[in-house]
Amino acid sequence: MFHGFYNLASGILYQTRNLNVIGNNMVNSGTAGFKPDRMVSTTFRDEMLYRTGNRDKDSAAQLGSVSMIRASRSTVTSHDQGAVEETGGNLDFALTKPGFFAVQDFAGNQVYTRNGTFTIDDEGYLAIPSLGRVLGEDGNPIELPSDHIDVDRDGNIYEVPIKGLGTGEDGETSEEQEPVLLGKISVVDFADYSQLVKGDNGSFTTAAEGTAADGGIMWKALERSNINPIEEMTQMITSQRASQSAAQVLRIYDQLMSKVSNDIGRV
DSSP: OHHHHHHHHHHHHHHHHHHHHHHHHHHTTTSTTOOOEEEEEEEHHHHHHHHTOOSSTTSOOOOOOOOOOEEEEEEEEOOOOOOEEEOOOTTBEEEOSSOEEEEEETTSOEEEEOOOBOEEOTTSBEEETTTEEEBBTTSSBOBOSOSOEEEOTTOEEEEOOOTTTOBOTTSSBOOOOOOEEEEEBOEEEOSOGGGOEEOGGGOEEOSSOOEEOOSOEEETEEEOOOOOHHHHHHHHHHHHHHHHHHHHHHHHHHHHHHHHHHHHHHO
């Protein structure tokens, strides 16, 4: 009977963690470039054999009989391409190929994201308000005098002079100037996405060395989250019902144990 307590309690703990993961997915369903997580479960027996094994780690052997407690093993992130939607915003960018925008966070660390909702901060740098400043190909933040820009698919940002604002020495409107290159948006990709550690606001950190990924930048567009709200809602309902069922059976176990204890005490 004690095994039943362990099984049910571990099931409730697992479903609680699973609901937290699903809830985070649903909250970020409207976040550009967000990638959802999935909880992967296993049993304590499997975990014990995998992590401990026998003295010879190359040939794991069964260590004995243990209760089959359900446990959360890890969370897996889906990096599937999300739908790309044209927005018309001069500071909106979408990635149509594998890779991540490189961003310098507020602590000076380098993080990676597919969220292309950019803005210009108070000091004139291209930035993501919730993360930090967008890095250029040279590893430095990109400084923009204004949002009057032109961008190609390689991420090169050009300043486009506004017609009619410049004047020559004689007071007449000067001739149209050539676009000025302000910088190139850095896009980085990794060979093994399992080394990426997910952070806040859909960002990722890693100690692995990334490689430059050219092309695939779509200007005036955003990559939407690849979350399916209906699927997430179905997963949430299933997890809630599993947790409620385990809690009900756990109460029955508790009542049986109390009854057994009282009856034995009277004998």
